[in-house]
Amino acid sequence: MTTDRTHRNRKRALRIAHFIGLFIAMSIICIPGLWIVLNSFRPTVEIMAKPPVWIPNELNLDHYRAMFGGNGQGGVPVLTYFRNSMVISVTSTIIALLVGMGGGYAFARYRFKGKAALFVGLMATRAVPGVALSLPLFILFARIGIIDTHFGMILAYVAMNVPFTVWLIDGFFRQVPRELAEAAEIDGCTRWQAFWRVEFPVARAGIASAGIFAFLTSWNEYALASQLTRSVYSKTMPVGLLDFTSEFTLNWGGMCALAVLMIIPALILTFLVQKHLIAGLTFGGVKG
Amino acid sequence: MVTPSIDLPNGLLMTRLKLPPWLVLLLPAILILMAVVLIPLLLSLYSSFTSYRLTRPDSITNWIGTFNYEKAAKDENFWAAFGRTVLFLTIALNLEMLFGLGLALMVSKVTKGQRLLRTVMMFPMMFSPILVGFQFKFIFNDNVGLVNNALQSLGLSSTAIPWLVDGKLALFSIAFAEIWMSTSVFGILILAGLYAIPQDPLEAAKVDGCTSWQSFRFVTLPFLMPFIYIAMAIRSLDVARAYDMVQIMTNGGPARRTELLWTLIGRTGYVDAKMGYANAMGYISIFLAIFFTVYFFKKLTSARAELGMGG
Amino acid sequence: MAQVHLRSVVKKYGGLQVVHAINLDIADGEFVVLVGPSGCGKSTTLRMIAGLEDISGGEVLIGDRVVNDLPPRERNLAMVFQNYALYPHMSVRENLGFSLKIAKRSQSEIDRAVDDAAEILSLTPLLDRKPGQLSGGQRQRVAMGRAIVRHPDVFLFDEPLSNLDAKLRTQMRVEIKKLHQRLKSTIVYVTHDQVEAMTLADRIVIMRDGHIEQIGTPLEVFERPNTTFVATFIGSPPMNMLPARVGGGRVVLTDGTAFDIPPGHKVEEGQDVIFGARADNIMPVGHSLPATEHVAEVKMSVQLTEPLGTETLLFAQLAGQEVQAKMLNPRPVASGEVLTFQINLDKCHLFDAETGASLRV
Numbered sequence: 015m016t017t018d019r020t021h022r023n024r025k026r027a028l029r030i031a032h033f034i035g036l037f038i039a040m041s042i043i044c045i046p047g048l049w050i051v052l053n054s055f056r057p058t059v060e061i062m063a064k065p066p067v068w069i070p071n072e073l074n075l076d077h078y079r080a081m082f083g084g085n086g087q088g089g090v091p092v093l094t095y096f097r098n099s100m101v102i103s104v105t106s107t108i109i110a111l112l113v114g115m116g117g118g119y120a121f122a123r124y125r126f127k128g129k130a131a132l133f134v135g136l137m138a139t140r141a142v143p144g145v146a147l148s149l150p151l152f153i154l155f156a157r158i159g160i161i162d163t164h165f166g167m168i169l170a171y172v173a174m175n176v177p178f179t180v181w182l183i184d185g186f187f188r189q190v191p192r193e194l195a196e197a198a199e200i201d202g203c204t205r206w207q208a209f210w211r212v213e214f215p216v217a218r219a220g221i222a223s224a225g226i227f228a229f230l231t232s233w234n235e236y237a238l239a240s241q242l243t244r245s246v247y248s249k250t251m252p253v254g255l256l257d258f259t260s261e262f263t264l265n266w267g268g269m270c271a272l273a274v275l276m277i278i279p280a281l282i283l284t285f286l287v288q289k290h291l292i293a294g295l296t297f298g299g300v301k302g
Numbered sequence: 303m304v305t306p307s308i309d310l311p312n313g314l315l316m317t318r319l320k321l322p323p324w325l326v327l328l329l330p331a332i333l334i335l336m337a338v339v340l341i342p343l344l345l346s347l348y349s350s351f352t353s354y355r356l357t358r359p360d361s362i363t364n365w366i367g368t369f370n371y372e373k374a375a376k377d378e379n380f381w382a383a384f385g386r387t388v389l390f391l392t393i394a395l396n397l398e399m400l401f402g403l404g405l406a407l408m409v410s411k412v413t414k415g416q417r418l419l420r421t422v423m424m425f426p427m428m429f430s431p432i433l434v435g436f437q438f439k440f441i442f443n444d445n446v447g448l449v450n451n452a453l454q455s456l457g458l459s460s461t462a463i464p465w466l467v468d469g470k471l472a473l474f475s476i477a478f479a480e481i482w483m484s485t486s487v488f489g490i491l492i493l494a495g496l497y498a499i500p501q502d503p504l505e506a507a508k509v510d511g512c513t514s515w516q517s518f519r520f521v522t523l524p525f526l527m528p529f530i531y532i533a534m535a536i537r538s539l540d541v542a543r544a545y546d547m548v549q550i551m552t553n554g555g556p557a558r559r560t561e562l563l564w565t566l567i568g569r570t571g572y573v574d575a576k577m578g579y580a581n582a583m584g585y586i587s588i589f590l591a592i593f594f595t596v597y598f599f600k601k602l603t604s605a606r607a608e609l610g611m612g613g
Numbered sequence: 614m615a616q617v618h619l620r621s622v623v624k625k626y627g628g629l630q631v632v633h634a635i636n637l638d639i640a641d642g643e644f645v646v647l648v649g650p651s652g653c654g655k656s657t658t659l660r661m662i663a664g665l666e667d668i669s670g671g672e673v674l675i676g677d678r679v680v681n682d683l684p685p686r687e688r689n690l691a692m693v694f695q696n697y698a699l700y701p702h703m704s705v706r707e708n709l710g711f712s713l714k715i716a717k718r719s720q721s722e723i724d725r726a727v728d729d730a731a732e733i734l735s736l737t738p739l740l741d742r743k744p745g746q747l748s749g750g751q752r753q754r755v756a757m758g759r760a761i762v763r764h765p766d767v768f769l770f771d772e773p774l775s776n777l778d779a780k781l782r783t784q785m786r787v788e789i790k791k792l793h794q795r796l797k798s799t800i801v802y803v804t805h806d807q808v809e810a811m812t813l814a815d816r817i818v819i820m821r822d823g824h825i826e827q828i829g830t831p832l833e834v835f836e837r838p839n840t841t842f843v844a845t846f847i848g849s850p851p852m853n854m855l856p857a858r859v860g861g862g863r864v865v866l867t868d869g870t871a872f873d874i875p876p877g878h879k880v881e882e883g884q885d886v887i888f889g890a891r892a893d894n895i896m897p898v899g900h901s902l903p904a905t906e907h908v909a910e911v912k913m914s915v916q917l918t919e920p921l922g923t924e925t926l927l928f929a930q931l932a933g934q935e936v937q938a939k940m941l942n943p944r945p946v947a948s949g950e951v952l953t954f955q956i957n958l959d960k961c962h963l964f965d966a967e968t969g970a971s972l973r974v
Contacts, residue, residue, distance in 0.1 A: 021682050036408045036419075039401075043425055046437050046482065049448050053440075066451035117331040124324035134599070136331065139339045141591040143542030145564045146584030149571045150342035150349070173338030176331050234430030236546040237564075241572065252432045252546075266440055273433050280428040285421060502698030505665050510712035510763070511686040520711070524702040609701045 047277070054078070054270035061266050077271035092272060094246050095254035102164055102250060103232040106171035110228045113172065114179025115221065119209070121180065122187035140177040144237030152241050162244040170238050175228040182227065186220030187213065223287040230280055251276050343588075350582035356575040370582035379558060380566065380583060387563040387590070390473075391541055394480045398537070399530060401481065402488025409489070410496045420493065427486050431543045435550030438479040442466050442551075469559030472552050476560055479551065480544050488533045495529030496522075528609065531602035538594035542587075563587045615676040615766035615799060616641050617662060623670030624657050624823075632657055633823045634671060644793050644800045648810040649820035650846070656771055658820070659803045663692050663769050675766060686715075691760035692769040695776060697752045699744040705731075705755050706740040712763050730758040733792075750781045757792070770802040774809065786812055807847050811835070819843050836960075841969040844889050844962060850926065853895070853936045855888045856966060864888050864963065866932040872909040875961040879974045885966035892926065894957040895938035902941070907958035913938075914951045929954070 053061055055073040081092045121133060151170060152161065160166035190213050198208040214221075236252040243249045251272065258269040321329075350370050354362040374380045409419050429437070441448045442465035453459040465475045499522060507517040545564035548554070554561035554569065567587060571580030617639040624632035632654040639645050647655040660666040662673055664685035672679050680688050691712075699708050709730055710723040718726075731737045734754040744752055753773065760768055770789075774782045790813055793800055804810055810817045811831045819826045819834060819842075827839040838844035838852075845851045857864045859880045863871040866888070874880060896902065898910070913929035913936065920926075925943035929936050929952075938954055940946070963972045 021684065032408060032411060035404075036412065039405055039408065040419070040422055042482070043422060043486070045448075046441055047425060047429070049441065050437055062446055066446070066455060068455065113330040113334060116327040116329075120324040120327035124322075124327075126322065126324050132328070134596070136335065137539070137599075138592050138595065139335050140539050141595045142339060142343065142588050143545065143564055143584075143591055145542065145545050145568050145571075146346075146581075146587050147339065147342060149567070149577060149581055149584060150346035151338070153349070153577070154342050154345060169334075169338055173334050176334060180331060230428065234433070236430065236432040237542070237568075252430050255432060255436060266446070269436060270440075273436065276430060276433060277428060280430075284424055284428045500696070500698075502694045502696050503700050505663075505685075506692065506694060506698035506700075506759075507711075508665065508685040509663055509688075509690055509692040509769075510759070511715045513686065516715055520715075521700060524700075 050270045050273050053267060054274050056267065058265070058267045077267045081268060081271050081275070090254060090257040090268070090272075091246055092251075092254065092275070095249055095251045096275065098164070098243075098248055099233060099250040099252075102167045102171065102248075103229050105164075106168045106175065106232050107225050107229040109168070109172045110175035110179050111183075111221065111225045113176050114183050114224060114228075115214075117176070117180035118183030118185075119187055119213075121184040123192070136177045136180060140174070144174075144235070148238050148241040151238065155242060161242060162248050164248055166242055167239065167248055167250070170242060171232040171235065174235070174238070175231055178231070179224045179228055182224040183217070183221055186217040186224070189220075190216045226283045226287040230283060233276075233280060346581040346584060349578050350585060352578045354578040354581075356572070356577050361578075366578075370579045373579065374583055374586065379561065382558070383554075383561045383563050383566045384586070386473075386561065387587075390477065390480075390544075390562060391538075391594070394477055394484070394544075395534065395537060395541075397477075397481055398485045398488050399534070401485045402490075402533070403492055403526075403530075405485065405489040406492035406496055409493060420490075423486050423489050423493075425486070426483050427490070429483065431483060431546035432550055434479055434483045435547035438475065438482070438547075439466065439551045442475045466552055467556055469556060472556065472560045476544075476548055476551055479547055483543075483547065484537060487537055488530070491529050491533040491536075492526060495526045498529075499525045525609065527605040528602055531598050531605055535595055535598040535602060538591065538598055541591065541594070563590070616674075617767055617799060617801065618674040619658070619662075619671065620674070621671035622658070622661060622668060622673060624654070624661060624666065625669040630669075631823050632661075635823075635825055637818060637825070637828070639799060639801065642797045642799055644802065644813060644815045645818060646802045646804060646810040646814035646816075647818045647820060648804055648807055648846075649826075651805055652822075653820040654823040655803045655805075655818075655820045659769055659771055659801060662767070662801060663690055664688050689763075689766045690769055691763045691765040691767075692771065693753075693756045693760050693773045695772040697744070697756040697776075699752055699755055699759075701744050704741050704743055705736060705747070708744065708755055709736075709740075709758050709762050712759070726762045730761045733761065733795075734758045734788075749777055750785065753777060753781075753785060754788075757789070761792070761796070766799065768798055768800045770800065770804075772804055773802075775804070775806070782809075789813060808849065811847070817847075819846060837971070837973060838889075838962065839971050841887055841889070841964045844964070848891060850892050850937045852889045852891050852962070853934075854964075855890075855932055855934055855936070857886050857888045859884045859886060868932040870911060870932060872911075872956065872961075873907060873958060875958045875963060876907055877974060878963045878972045880963060880972055886972065887964040887966050887969075889962035889964060890956055891960065892937040892939045894960045895936065895954050897927070897938070897940050897952040897954050900940045900942055900944070901955050902957075904955065905957050905959050909956045909958055910953055911956060912951055912953050914949060915946050916948060918946050918948075927952075 052070070054077055055075070056070055057072060057074065057076060060067050060070065060072070081090070117136070121129065155161040155166050160169070194216065195205075195208040195213050198212040199205065203211060234252060235250075239250050239253050240256075243253055255269060255272055255276075258265040258272065349362060351365060351367060352362055353364045353366050353369075405423060409416065409423060412419055426434070440446075442450075444450055444462040444464050444467065447465070449465065450459070450462050453463065464471065466472050503521050503525075504517055507521045512520065542564055544562070545568070548560060548562055548565055549568065552560045554565040563583065564587060567580050567583050570576050570583065617637075619635050619637040621634040621636060622632060623630065623634055635654075635658060637645075647658060649655050657666060661668050662675075664680065664683060668681050672681060674680065675688055675690075700711065703711065706727055709727045713723045713726060727740070728737070731740055734757060736751070736754055736758055739747065739751060739755075744755065747755065753776075756773070773789075774785050777785060786809060789802075793813075802809075802813060814831055816828060816830055817834050818828050821842055827834055827843045829837075834843055834847050838847065841854060845854065855866055857866050859865070859874070859882055860871075862874065862882075864874060864886065865871045872888070880886060911931065913931050915927050915929050916935070917928040918925050919928075920943060923941075925940045925946070927938045927940055927946065929938055946952070964970060965972055
């Protein structure tokens, strides 16, 4: 009977340790982000106060008002940046998805010589660090004259996202049994109809999540954008964040407000896609 | 098996070009990657053998052989940054893996509200690396930052700790930010692995007399290894994300104490305008990234074979 | 070696109760089979004995120890799982020796135990393979070997043969029975297959909806089923069940056909009953066993035949219901042919129509 009791006590101790550990981990994950959100609503005086003000006296929308009020405080054209980001991210995502669907389908359904090597080759292009790529791309884009244009950015982001979308979509198509398309062909579909009417709808959720992943990558990218965009005409939000800094001062409040604006779409999309994303990454990877 | 001779969708076009269907499907991907990645890389390979400077476009024809590479090989700053990058990555990736494993194990044991915790766990993944940089630059700010404010209010420190100014502390702060940003990648993938583990062998291990630790060590962990390697491979594909963050937090300073390969390349190329030299160093960083990626993919394959999952 | 006792064992998931206060005493060295349709709580019961499920109420004893809160590793059991549960990253040798390694036995001892087990199950040539390279039957044997190696107090089997094809299943059934005779250890075995239960068990425990319906030797449950459920579950083809009423001291079917009350049953006049007779006890005249004391004769038209070689299964119509009968020394029977059948009333049963309980005294 004594052993019974020690076992029960140990179980209880483990449960408490588990709870505390989880609490600490979740705090570390959440607090930095919440701190940013909180500060976007606080007046600059309070952010800079010494000694620090812990309980906010006043929360207001000043930073947001300044941000959307055109060239108000700091003169950062946030709305233009937001639009640039949207246009570039959405367009490059759609193209990357189409290209990725072709590639992913080829890898999932056809056998050909050098398939493994080609796959690794595609993946390796993703391993090229943005900084290292930005140098020659800058030279090249400047030569062709597509620097500081939406087109140039879209092109760069499509290339950046294709390896990943190919990988994910390959994984999703692999989960669709080959017999499904074969049955459709016997039922009278052409190969193309079999793909479009049967395989695509079945893998649709997975493809959507690959799209959201590509969108987030473009939406958050900085290393390439910081070199390939020069002016209000094509600057994206991550690059725009730097407008709040100058040599010696930093407009913390304004930056926090822009940060919140950047996070919200990402937050919504990630929430929508989380389940498929995990499935996609693991199926694509583990089942090889 | 489908042979390439089969007529495809809009079969007309394909048969006229006589390309196998897989190639037609892959062609857009191949073309765009050639145009945006391969050709620029060849260009940068070429320019790394010249004295090309942004300010003097004609210098791109000035062939100087392997001079840039020799210069890099002799450059103390370069080797310091190289060593620091490898060290930084090794420490960060391993810690991320450990924390991610711990986090995933804790979340998987929760019975109520697991969905919510899983979403919270993915929170940092949504942050742009540059945003993470700003966020932690703010939080570690010696004057108005959250950390110093908290330490001082709690009376744990009377002076402002120069988190981003002192060399060692700055490296710690950067590592902290990097780990905050990327632990969830490991956490989420390992959690997926935990869900995928068949329950039978775990129960068999319990009946076979394993303590919880032994079941973890001999059954859970071998099952998780492929997932850990996938996470490692994915992470090594975009370790350079850390560049955005470091550039904002310290930009390699103070006095090059936090200089990583990528910040060094960025500065040499754009600030000092020595494109040729920067490209030479860029190549070295590319090989570093590819090395890590291939290494982990290899590990993944062997771990899969070990579990009999096949390739 | 040990006995196992269940005392009012209950299992609840939240508000849902899946095992209702079960009592069961298993003797040392006994082979007990828990059988029942899926969802009857038999696997849950086994897993509570193993310690893989918490016990919501009551007590489980192994030997004389209450093991309710003991983790599985301290119960000294071995278990064979339906999906074998082999460790895929270990070779057969490592799989077999794993539990001993965990118990920190010496390497020479582990080697000896593994070699013995491999010898018994003829796994010796496969010792260095991984589970992924084995066939279903081989994996099954490794799973059993893993159990043998431990010399446990109790063996637990959770539907171990259900993933094998029919031929292999028969073969493994014999091997399990031999193993029990050799090791003489206590075995608790779960299956949904009544043939497995009949062939293997010293005693069968028939479960339904979290309750025990009947406990008994294979012959007891076959010849004296306590309830209609047991009567239809045990035996193949299932027992024919015909609704009837007691009238004028006889059993009257819905179409007026009447038989004598089968001996050994206590009924009341006007009581609604169910008349149960196995196919083995309904045979056409001239193709039956020698007549016994109490026999009823009835004419039925044959709808369908299933020749099995030594006998033919006949599907006939009686009182608007399908009845299965057997024909010995078979001859061809045309569909629609009317034959006279003899029903051996000594082997027939009456159940209460309302409760389904046997009316045998």
